[in-house]
Structure formats: C-alpha cells, structure tokens
Amino acid sequence: MSKGRFGIHGGQYIPETLMNAVNELEEAYNRYKDDPEFKKELKDLFNQYANRPSLLYYAKNMTEDLGGAKIYLKREDLNHTGAHKINNCIGQCLLAKKMGKKRVIAETGAGQHGVATATIAALMGLECEIFMGREDCERQALNVYRMKLLGAKVHPVDSGTKTLKDAVSETMREWTNRVEDTHYVLGSVMGPHPFPTMVRDFQAVISEEIKDQLFQVEGRLPDAVVACVGGGSNAIGTFYHFIPHKEVKLIGCEAAGRGIHTKETAATVNTGSLGIFHGMKSYFCQDSYGQIAPVYSISAGLDYPGVGPEHANLYDEGRAEYVPVTDDEAVDAFEYLSRTEGIIPAIESAHAIAYVKMLAPTMKKDEIIVVTVSGRGDKDVAAMARYRGEQIYDE
Amino acid sequence: MTNRIREAFLKNANKKAFIPFITSGDPSLEVTEQLVYAMEKAGADIIELGIPFSDPTAEGPVIQEANLRALSNNITTDDIFKMVENIRKNTQIPLVFMTYANVVFHYGTERFLDRCQGLQVDGIILPDVPFEEKEEFAVSCQERDIAFISLIAPTSHERIKKIAESAEGFVYCVSSLGVTGTRSEITTDIGSMVSLVKEGNPSIPCAVGFGISNAASAAAMAKVSDGAIVGSAIVKLCGKYKEDCIQPVADFVKELADAVHGL
Numbered sequence: 001m002s003k004g005r006f007g008i009h010g011g012q013y014i015p016e017t018l019m020n021a022v023n024e025l026e027e028a029y030n031r032y033k034d035d036p037e038f039k040k041e042l043k044d045l046f047n048q049y050a051n052r053p054s055l056l057y058y059a060k061n062m063t064e065d066l067g068g069a070k071i072y073l074k075r076e077d078l079n080h081t082g083a084h085k086i087n088n089c090i091g092q093c094l095l096a097k098k099m100g101k102k103r104v105i106a107e108t109g110a111g112q113h114g115v116a117t118a119t120i121a122a123l124m125g126l127e128c129e130i131f132m133g134r135e136d137c138e139r140q141a142l143n144v145y146r147m148k149l150l151g152a153k154v155h156p157v158d159s160g161t162k163t164l165k166d167a168v169s170e171t172m173r174e175w176t177n178r179v180e181d182t183h184y185v186l187g188s189v190m191g192p193h194p195f196p197t198m199v200r201d202f203q204a205v206i207s208e209e210i211k212d213q214l215f216q217v218e219g220r221l222p223d224a225v226v227a228c229v230g231g232g233s234n235a236i237g238t239f240y241h242f243i244p245h246k247e248v249k250l251i252g253c254e255a256a257g258r259g260i261h262t263k264e265t266a267a268t269v270n271t272g273s274l275g276i277f278h279g280m281k282s283y284f285c286q287d288s289y290g291q292i293a294p295v296y297s298i299s300a301g302l303d304y305p306g307v308g309p310e311h312a313n314l315y316d317e318g319r320a321e322y323v324p325v326t327d328d329e330a331v332d333a334f335e336y337l338s339r340t341e342g343i344i345p346a347i348e349s350a351h352a353i354a355y356v357k358m359l360a361p362t363m364k365k366d367e368i369i370v371v372t373v374s375g376r377g378d379k380d381v382a383a384m385a386r387y388r389g390e391q392i393y394d395e
Numbered sequence: 396m397t398n399r400i401r402e403a404f405l406k407n408a409n410k411k412a413f414i415p416f417i418t419s420g421d422p423s424l425e426v427t428e429q430l431v432y433a434m435e436k437a438g439a440d441i442i443e444l445g446i447p448f449s450d451p452t453a454e455g456p457v458i459q460e461a462n463l464r465a466l467s468n469n470i471t472t473d474d475i476f477k478m479v480e481n482i483r484k485n486t487q488i489p490l491v492f493m494t495y496a497n498v499v500f501h502y503g504t505e506r507f508l509d510r511c512q513g514l515q516v517d518g519i520i521l522p523d524v525p526f527e528e529k530e531e532f533a534v535s536c537q538e539r540d541i542a543f544i545s546l547i548a549p550t551s552h553e554r555i556k557k558i559a560e561s562a563e564g565f566v567y568c569v570s571s572l573g574v575t576g577t578r579s580e581i582t583t584d585i586g587s588m589v590s591l592v593k594e595g596n597p598s599i600p601c602a603v604g605f606g607i608s609n610a611a612s613a614a615a616m617a618k619v620s621d622g623a624i625v626g627s628a629i630v631k632l633c634g635k636y637k638e639d640c641i642q643p644v645a646d647f648v649k650e651l652a653d654a655v656h657g658l
Contacts (some may be wrong), residue, residue, distance in 0.1 A: 002527045012498050013523045015453045016558075019550035159459055160450060168450045176453070177573035179550060275449065276496040278524070289471050290501025291449040303560060 004193020007316055009309030014279045017176040023045075025183070028099045033201065038094070042382070045090045046205065049123070050080045052087075054206075056370070061340045067365035069223065071356060072374040074210050076234060077345060078386040083375030084203060084234040085116035089185060091202030093120040096183035101125040103178075105194060106185040107171040108165035108350065109136055109230070110301035111392035113187030114266045114376055118152035128152040133163040133314025136300045144377055161294045164304045165231075169277055188231025189308035192279030197307050203237025208372050211241050218368060224249035224359065227372040228351040230266075230302035232311045234374035239320060251359070252311060253299035253351040256324035266295035268307040269315050271321035277305075283313040298327040298387070301348040301375075329354040331387055334377060336354040346375030347384070400542055400564040401490045403440040404600040404621050411617045412454050412565075413655040414602055415648050416443040416493060416516045416626035418461035419469030422637045424478045431539065432635075433645040435488045438652025443520065443624065446475055446494035453522040456625040456654030461634060472502055473636045479514045491518040491544065491564070498531065507557075508535050518542035518564040526558050548572075549583045559595030566592050568620060578606035587621040610654035617655040625651055 003026075012022060030037040046052040055075040064069045076084035096104055102125050108114030114130040121128035130147050134156040137144050147154050151254045160166035161334035168191075175184045187202070189196045207225070214222055225242055227235035228251035242248040254267035265271055270281050275284040277292060285305040286295040297303045307322075314320035330347055338344045345353055349372070356371045363369070377384075383394045404412045415434050419427050424513060431442055447465040451458065471518065492511065499507045499521065511519065520542060524532055526545065533543035542564025546553050549572055559566055568588055570581045585603055592601045603616040604624030612622040633640045 012525065012527050014524050014525060015548070016546045016554075017569060018553065019525045019527070019554065020550050024456050034619050159456075160463075165450065169450050172452050173574045174457075179572065231595075266537070273501075281500075284497075285495070286501060289473075290497040290499075290503075291466065292497070293596050 004197060004311035006196070006310045009312040010193060010196060011281050012279060013058065013276050013281065014192045017213070018179065020196065021179045022192050024099065025251070027078045028095055030097060032098055041177060041371060042094060043096070044092060044327055046087065048091060048239070050086045051078060052205065053209045053213070054078050054126060056210060059341050062337070065340060066357060066360040068365065069362040069369045070365070071360055072214065072368065072370045073208060073343070075188045076206065076240065077343070077373045078216045079377035080121050081112070081116045081118065083112040083346065084206060085113045085187060086236060087205055087237070088187065088199050088202045088233060089116040089120045090187045092183065093124050093126060097124055098125065101126070101183040102181045103129070104183050104185050105129045105171055105174055106130070106187060107164065107167035108132045108187065109167065109253065109303060110346070110379065111136065111140040111147070112300065112301060114152070114154070115143055115146050115150070117185045118147045121152065122150045131157050131167045131174065133157045133161070133167050135162040136164065136167070136254055139300050139383060140379055155268035164300065165292065171271045171389055188233040189232040189236045189310060190278060190280060191388065196280065196310055200236045200240060204240040205235050206234065206237035207239060210238070214368070214370065215262070221245055221248050222370045223363065223367040224251055224358070224369045225358055226251045226352050227310060227367060228254065228302060228348050228374060230251045230255070230304045230348065231306070231308060232308040233256050234372055236308060236310055238372040239314070243319065250314065251269050251318055251355065252322045253355045254322055254353055255299055255302035256326045257296040259326055261286035264296035266297040266303050267306065268305060269311070270324045272305070277327060279307045281311045283307055287359040290365070298330065298383070299347045299351065302351065315354040323355055325351040325354045330383060333357060334380070334384055343373065344377035344381070345373045346377050347380040349374045359377070399546065399615060400441060401451045401600065403489050404497055404565065406440070407656045409657045410621065411655050411657070412440040412600065412602060412622035413586045413613070413652040414441045414443055414622060415439050415629050415651070416624060417633060418445040418458060418465055418630060419478065420465030420468055421630070421633050422464065422640070423468065424474055425469060426638060427480055428478050428620040429497065429641050430644055431482050431488070432486065432650045433487055433641050434515060437645045439488070439648055441489040441491060443491045443493045443626070444476040444499050445527045446472055446492055448495040448498050451495060453574055455627060457575040457630050457634070458575050464634070472498060476514060478511050480514065482593040483514055486635065487515070489517040491520060492516055495518040496521050496523050502542060504532060506545055508539050508541060509540055512539040516541060520544045520546070520567060522546060527535065544608050547588060555588060555591040556595035559592040559599060562596055562599050565621070566599055567605045567624065568592070569609070570603050570616065575605055577608035580581050581606050581616070585616060589620045610650045614654040615650045622657050623651070
C-alpha cells in the first residue's frame, strides 16, 4: 500500500507531473506541523484573525422544543468569513509561504472555500486564482464578487457538470500547468496524500475546542457529534478528537438531494461505491462502468460525488455513521434554526441540523448532542426564498 | 506482447515509432475501427485507443470534449472491447489502451486485464496512476504480459531513473507542463530527460507526447527520443469532420508518420 492510506482508502492517484509537488508538500508539512514557531503562528492567526475559539452554544430553545437530548451548537459560522473553511486556508497558506510559493489556487463549490482562500491570500500577499463551476457562480454570485473584492481572479468552469467536481478537476489541471511557484489549497479532506491528513489536522481544532468547552460546562464527553459531509472537512474536524472515545457516536449528514432512491442525490456513502478519482481511493457516486455520476443537491457545498478517504474508512470500520438528508428536510431545518435560535445556518450545515431534529427526541434528556454549524446562511438567503417561490432579486 | 511494442520501435530504418491517439467512440465505434486500419496503413506503428472517462483530469479541452462526445453516445468499456475484437480479426498492430484508473478499477482490474489479454492488447496507460501506485495495476499486467506504460514529466527530475528502471513497453515522456493539447512550442529539454531514462534502463524505448501539433514538431521530438505520440491534433480532426474524419486523419497521420520515420 502506498502512502496516506486510511484502511484501503486514500493514496496518491495523480499525474506524474504533480508527484514531486505533493512529495514536497508532504515533506514541508512534516517539517512544520510540530514546529513550535509554526504552531504559534497558526494559533495566533486562528485566535487573533479568525475569531477562534468559536463558541459552543447551548441551544436552549431547540432543546426544549424537541424535548430530548441537550443540544449544543459548535458555531463555526462565527469564524471570520463565516465558515470552518478559514481554518484550513490559514494552515495551508501559512505552509505555502514557508515553502516559498507565490501563488495559490483553489476550487470552490458554494464559494466559502474560495472566499476563505482569497481572504488569507490577501492577508499574506499571495496571488490567488479560484476555479468555480459556472452553475455555482450563478447560484452564489455574491461570493464571486466577494472573491474579486479580495483581489482574487475567479475562473468560471464550463467543463462537465459545471459544479464542484469540475472545479476540482480544473484546479488540478491548472496545478499541472504551473506547479513550481503555486500551491493548490485543496478545500476538503480529499485528493491525494497529504491533503486528507493535512486538512484534517487543520480542522481538528473544531473537536479539540468542543471537547474542552463541553468539559467546562458539562464535565463530560458528548453522546453524539453531528456534522454535514460533502468532502467532509468540517465533519472530520468535528469527529477527530472523539474517534478514540468509542462511546461518542459520530454522525455525518450527507446531501440526499431529492432522495437517495432518485438520481438527483449527492449522498456518496449511502449510494456510491468504491472507486478511484481526484487523487484518492474512496466511495464515489458512479455508474456500472466507473463513470462519475452527475450528482445533485440544493447545497453547492455538498454537491460532490465523492467523500474523503478517512470518512470512507470510518464507515468501513463502523466507527461513524452517514445518514442521508434531503433538500426538503434541509430547507425546513434552515428555517427552523433561524426562527428557534435566531441563527441562520448555511444550507450545508442545515443538513446536520435537520438530522438533529430527528435524533434529539429519540434520546434522553441527560444526553448531549453537539452539532457543528459549519457556516452561516447569508449566502443562501436568496436561494431559500426562491425555493419557497419568492424572488427577492430581479433575475 | 510487450515484445510487439519493442518490435514496433525497431522495425523502421531509423528505429523511430509514430504513435497516434484517438478516443474510442468519437464519433462512433464504427469510425474508430476504420480509423485504426487507416492509421496503420498511413504508417502508425502503435495505436493508442482512449477509453472515455467522464472526468479526464489530465486532458485539455480537445480530448475532454472527445470523451464527452463518446460518452454521450452511451459507449461503454464492453462496447470498446467488442470493437477491439473486430479489429483483431483484421490487424495485429500493437494496441495500447489509455484511460483512467477508475475505468479499470471499477470494471475489476483482473477482469479488465483478462479481457485485454484475450484481445491481445499490448499495453495500458493510466495517467492518474504514478509510480507510487502502480503496483496495484502493474503486477496484474505483468502476469498477463501486458505492458503497464509509465509516464515521466518535466517535473520528474530525480524520479526519472527509478521510473525507467521498472518501466515496461515504452516510457511515455510528457513534453510539457499542463494537460494534453497542442502547443506552439515545446521548451522542455527532452534530450536530457531521455538520457536519464536510458541511464535507468538502456533498452527501454522512450516516446514523447503532449503538445505535438504538426509534422515538424513530431520529427523534432522523435529526433531526440525514440518516437512521437500525437493525440489532440488528431482528435481535433475527429471533432471537426465527425463521420467523415477517416480520410483527413489518414492524410495527417501519414504526414506525421513520414516525418517521424525520416521519410
């Protein structure tokens, strides 16, 4: 087995042109990850710039309304740029600087990762180019403008399904084109080694904080932690420090789109099969000949046909479970959290909230669920209005 | 069958081989089959047949579009095997499949390679399987005498020797950074890449691909190596002339093959 394996998953299935780049990256990451100075710089940026630690908020209204387990929200939506994505971008851009790279490139789905990358690139004086499916550019026009405002160049991607997977493919292609001075800030726990491990380490701050924060108020571990899963970076960040604690249930919520029995779904673990794509072995939505399926979800950030290799392995081992949540359920949860707690979540995060709505009433009142609100929902407001038949912008 | 690839490099007076690439099923499998015969007649020594993949991450727009055209005709891997079955009734020209890891893996690597062996397919190229991952495929290829063809790139540097040492069939030397597609010039020092290959493995042929757009650049690349591979420039003609592409492709391949063979 090659490097970067999680059980049978992971690996480095990429063109030869990129091999030296990922090897260099791995070397640099291994050199800096335990370096006290690097760790201090990272922590300072987390705390001074990105507003960490993010709050662990007791959702009293939601808890009372659902009448079961106590619900805590991990407020990654309160980070600078409004999502967990900034954690990974700070880590990778800091590393890119150490490696002497002048330019960063990244894919984006909903635009959150693109905005976070453009933000840190602006902060650190790196050139920045973002690849985004044309369909997503239209769904998330506000984020496109934010990226431009931050000094990034945005390339709409017209290949394939014009969504996240095509943006990843196009960013990989661009990386093979200009690799010497460029770092690819991959936005999730996917792609070739060392990305799944490195991105997980940068996101693991989420569960590290949850553990401390919950211990302070409750004096114990949670019974379940819940997060939405596209590629799976906020979920792995939410799970990571609880993986050794077998008594903590780990639950990932996948985007089922119009349902896992329809073709319009992006629930990879529930409907996919083993494959090799985008640099990794993992589960993918694909047809019987291994052609990658055009997936669908209302959420641009979860609209991806694969899942990170560590999740695939957590599933194989039975350590984590992955549940499908439909568009309808997610939209209901989007509105529910807004009304109940005065918190408008990203439509991605609303998938996790939707599952908690079903889970909490089945649990005892002295049990605890922590759910990660991976991002805030401002970017989704127009689309949610449209979903309810209301046009708030002129088309 | 790996020997047939070697022989293809040695059979011409100047010991250079010309290797055209086309995407199977673009515009149709019937035309692909006819293209194989026409290209052999025009002087091709080995033919690379692409098995289309939905998300070909190493390809530029020309071959990406060819993949999508083929897939929109609902061409499957099994249909392509059937086409090769027909081809093998008419010619023994060395054939090399070029596709992506998932197409082989999802079909079942052993099952896929059994089919290849039955059809006397000579080699396989998977651009998303680098040296570090090749064992998963190369061992099963070896057992069936199918060459698992390795690629080297301008960024490979010190990796070239170790890749060459265990290379089979031929070494695919990627001329430029980036994805497939025609380029106005190739600036990489191909000669020194080829010498590194030969240091690692003196007997392995080394053919150059990516970016070759005309007879002059094909000849120039063959001059500093053992052969030239041309894909996008040919696939462009398939896209332009569709069902009528056989003659224009044959003419173009003749030009390229003659240039490579020094005729």
